[in-house]
Amino acid sequence: MSWIIGALLFWAAMWLLNVQLSKRPQTRALSLLVPLIFGVTLLVLWEGMVRGFQISPILLPPPSAISVRFANSLPILWVDFVQTFVKGAMSGYIIGCGSAFLMAIAVNRSPFLQRGLLPVGNFVAALPIVGMAPILVMWFGFDWQSKAAVVVVMVFFPMLVNTVEGLKASDHMQRDLMQTYGASYWQGLMKLSLPAAMPFIFNGLKICSTLALIGAIVAEFFGSPIKGMGFRISTEVGRLSLDMVWAEITVAALAGSAFYGVVALIEKRVTFWHPSQRG
Amino acid sequence: MRSFAPVLTVVGAIMVIWYGAAVALNSSWAYDKAKRADVTLSFSEMVADTMAQKKPLLPAPHQVVAEIYKTTVLKKITSKRSLIWHGWVTLSATLLGFAMGTGFGILLAVGIVHSRAMDMSVMPWVITSQTIPILAVAPMIIVVLNAVGISGLLPKAFISMYLSFFPVVVGMVKGLRSPDAMQMDQMRTWSATQSTMLWKLRLPSSMPYLFPSLKIAMAASLVGAIVGELPTGAVAGLGARLLAGSYYGQTIQIWSALISAAVLAATLVALIGLIQNITLKRMGMLR
Amino acid sequence: MSKEVIIETKGLDLTFETNDGPVHALKDINLTVEKGDFISFIGPSGCGKTTLLRVIADLETPTGGTVSVNGVSAHEARMARAYGYVFQAAGLYPWRTIGGNIKLPLEIMGYSKDGQEERVSKVLELVELAGFEQKFPWQLSGGMQQRASIARALAFDADILLMDEPFGALDEIVRDHLNEQLLALWARTHKTICFVTHSIPEAVFLSTKIVVMSPRPGRIADVIESTLPKERPLEIRDSKEFIEIAHRVRDGLIEGHSNG
Structure with a gap:
């Protein structure tokens, strides 16, 4: 009491x-x-x-028990972190965001394709893409490659939609100004469209940073080698050692927040000029 | 309407790629089969085979459509093999979670807008809460709640709620703060109370912000419900169909569950869009 | 003594297709601008004065008639970077410093690094913004931003300056000051300036030639040669001559309106 x-x-x-x-x-x-x-x-x-x-600690362990467990199993947590976050989430994030970015640049010259891609992309971005995980695990095997593939599919469309939207963000007058200089398409892209798109691009990168970790962990529920955060969570739940599960959640929370924080920090550096960053 | 043709083109392109990928991915299995049966396949025979395998690596779109037709129209709704029944299980959890998440989100937003202490202490954690991959630990929550006897709708709805409250909070805080200083001062000249200001000014002006958040919240809520169904021993719901399909390599079943989930998400979001249009038109906010 | 013709339009016509049917924005515009002129286009909104400037700049394509700039077509003139254009808003890039903004056209046109630095400091001095090179646009007042955008248009070697209501969004005190500066700049650089405005005093104070336009369809109602001396202090606006010219402009505007 x-x-x-x-x-x-x-x-x-x-x-x-x-x-x-x-x-x-x-x-x-x-x-x-x-x-x-x-x-x-x-x-x-x-x-x-x-x-x-x-x-009962089986239902909800107290924070003290979780922190003790956390401190005692650092090596396991580290191995899981590398497997899921570094190999699965990060590689998928880089490939997915990178290819979406290149795709957006490629369709930027065609208003027709843009008008077609935006609604479709918005639609796909709202879909429960995680559901693709079992299929991709079937295609790419149990190791981190399939996790990276899930992440690629999850982050591709949010990133694509944001970048396409961003490349349209420069206003009419600024584009006219580029015309008066007789600037080429690529000069206009590099000097005007891309910098003006940065706030949108970073918005996409931030959304994708949380999606990436989710994708990598969920994909492990459908099959993984005997390491990884998702694997650990599902097996430890089965053994009802919830303190380990919570320790793993703590790692996920720390990794997720740190990842988001790093992207936000870079955003602050790059888009210092945007009203939302000037404060 | 202007974007009708472009969208059709993009969807068409996706279909072409899909069929192409189906042929490419399924061809090795087709050749394998032919080798064992000691026949050589012509190209057209091979293509025909890739479109009609029982457990293809990637089913062709028309196979998925046929499967959906078979499990919706041809099955009784009460049957456990009916996709409509599974869809309803998922939908009910989605809607309950969505309602709870929206209610909680709006309450939180009202509190944040009116109390500086709450704004400063809660808001950073609301944002942090979303960087935690809760979706990934959702199955654990389900299993644990099951262990103590809470099962069925509620655990899934809780996950949906956790995912859907965030966009509502962020959108509503923005919306409730959207009246400008002049409008607020006008209210003050009439010595309006905080609650009058909330009902007459803040809430109406937040409507254009609310609906886009609701759309995101609904989509997130559905994802939450589906993932919440993954570990319950594959009993009911679209998520259960996904898991069962992946156990037995029933790719057509997986894809049909995926597509149904997509249709469900699109319908729900479109429904909110419709309500948005009607509401904003009535309030004179739509041109 | 006839001076060199810089801009010439013959029978210029422009019709926009809109959802509410065609809009006749410009009709039969014949205009000659000579080297060193300061021309103002004045008229009510919808008279096509901005459109005319955009046609000269090759930002719009006319549906009839011809435009020549420096003896070549408007498109060739744009590609040869024949003019600097100042918009109604400063339109500076928020992610570049003032110096970086002025360098922007120089980078696009491929000037050398040293040449860029030299020109930036030169034009910043011209618009009295020396020392603000490292500041960002959003750290400056509206009037200073507009001056920076003029500096940007001056940075490269274009003999023509096209200005579309550049001071329209500024308050009157700032505006008077910038008008004085603009005249001084014009006298020093010997540029040819086309200036769109809807303020009668501004047009009379600045111009050697005032083109009065009227709407629906946009056309030239009157062209008034200014008799004011080149040297113009602000007080000139109280002189009898100034008021007379202003009256003629007003009469032209009223007449154009009643005929429209």
Whole structure:
């Protein structure tokens, strides 16, 4: 009982603290501190509730148990991370986004193809593409190549749609200006269309960064060698050792957030000029 | 209408590529068979064979269409082999999850817009929550909930909800903040309360933002429901059909489940588009 | 003494096909611009003044008649980079610095690196923006952005400057200042300038020749030669001569309108 009350009191206290903090003039440190306090509060609440209600660790292990398990199985987690993230997700992400980008450049010269591809691409991007995973595992085998293939298929259309949309983003006047200089098609593309498309391209890259990890993990449910995050999750669930599953989820969460963060950081560098980045 | 011909061209091109790939991928099996039977295949015989295999690597489109026809029109809806029945199982979870996700998302957005503390503490985590590949751990959630006796619709709906609340939060926060300073000041000159402002100004002006988010949320919700069906021992739903198909190498069945899921997604999104058009027209926001 | 003809249009016609039927944007435009002229096109909206400028720049293709620029067709003139064009909005690329923006046409036209640097600092001085080379456009005021876009049009060796309501979006105080600067720049560089505006005082203050246009179909209603001296302080706008020319322009506009 004391665990529950303690956790709730902690929650209330931290919330009051956050309300006070958020009234202060906004600084960089503050906008990091406030969500951090909130996150810690959630963890404390989780720990308190699990202990207080004596929830079975098979259903929901407390954060403390998960972190112990995490620290004890670093080598396994690392092997899984390399197999799923580095080999599967990253190679698929690079191939998929790269080919979608080249495809978008290729159709950029034909408004006819653009008008045809956009609705079809938007349609395909909304489909449950993960469902292709069993087929691709059948085609490319159990190892990381099939996972990369799933990722390629998943990221291709979102990336294509965003890039095509972005290449159309430069306004009329700026294109007229290029004309008055007698600029060639490729000069116009390199100096105007591509830079103007960057915010859209990065939007696509960000969406794809989360899709890539999902694709690689889900594909492992349909067959994999005896390593990989998806493999580990499905086998450990079968053995009901949920703390290992949560440790693996932690890795996935960290990897996913870090990946997204890196893309967002590069975006900030490249599209510093865009109103949304100027703040 | 302007894009009708281009779309048709692109779809046509995809069909051509599909048929070409079907021939290319299935030909080795056709030759293998012929070798064992000690016959030589002419090119046209080989092509005909690649279109009519039982377990092809890649079924031709018309095989998939035939399978869908067989499992929808020719089967009773209550039959466990009816695709309509499986589709309904998936659809109900999708809709429940979508409704919960939308409701939760709108509530969260209203809170974020009205409380600075909530904005600063919750918003970063809402964004972080989406970088976590929850879809990948969805099967685990299902299995664990099953272990404690919660099964059926609800676990799948929870996954759908988790996937669908995010676009709604982001869209609605933007939408609820879309009234400009002049419109807000106008409300203040009438000494309107926060709730009047919400109902009379913020919510109506958020409508153009809400519907695009709903479309994304619906698509995500369907994906969630399908993935949620993967580990339940392949009983019911489009996801179960996918998994069963992959166990037994029934590629035609996999593709027919995939295509049905695609049609379902398209229909649901189009439905929201229709509601969007009617609503915005009534509110005078559509030109 | 006859001067060199820079721009000449003969029987120019342009009809746009729109969803509401054809729109006759330009009808039978005959115009001669001589070297060193400062020509203003003035008229109500829809009179085709911007369209005429775009035809000269080869951004629109006429449906009838001929345009020659520097003795060749408008298309050849564009490919030979015969003119600089200033749009209504500055249209600077937000991802390039002011210096980078001015370098843009130079990069496209293949100037050497050293030549680029030299020209950038030269034109920035011309528009009184020296020292702002490393700033980004969105860090500058609207008037400064427009000056930078003029510098961009001046950066390469084009003798013609086409300006489409370049100061239309600016407030009057900034506008007066830029008008003065533009005159000084014109006097120093001896360029031929075509200038679209809808402000009578602006047209009279700047031009050697004012082309009054009227709408539906867009056509030339009157061409007024200015008798003002080349040297024009702002106070000239209170002189009797200035007011007389302004009156003639206004009369031309009213007449064109009642006939339309």
